[in-house]
Amino acid sequence: MREDQGHKLARDPQDLERLLVSRERAGDVDGMAALYEPHAVLDCGDGRLVSGREAIRPFYAELVTMGRKFDFGDQRAAIVSGDLALTSTRLPDGSVTAEVARRQADGTWLWVIDQFSIG
Secondary structure, three states: OOEEOOEEOOOOOOHHHHHHHHHHHHOOHHHHHOOEEEEEEEEOOOOOEEEOHHHHHHHHHHHHHOOOOOOOOEEOOOEEEOOEEEEEEEOOOOOEEEEEEEEOOOOOEEEEEEEOOOO
16 A cells, blocks of 8 residues: 555555544544545434545544544455455444445556445
8 A cells, every 4th residue: 555645555455444443543534534525425324424535534523533533444355346346344342334435646546436324
């Protein structure tokens, strides 16, 4: 992974989840938001959708401020079709995440859709 403004960039869609959890645990809210495309959509798991990187950042800032810590889970192999990838992780509590990532022009990956829990 190369770095951009001090943040490692995901060269593989499988990198995104690990980077998100690591940055959340470090309190790096800007780094968390940097994993999303500018117009990404985040399903917060409570029926609320957050649209756009600029709205995703304060959502994560609130989680970090509350002291919530993400857990590393059992990440499933990404399903890749061209410049799109479906990523998914089974978390320790049994819930499952689902995300769609897109390959960027520089070959790195960013999430465009993120759903905290599908079950």
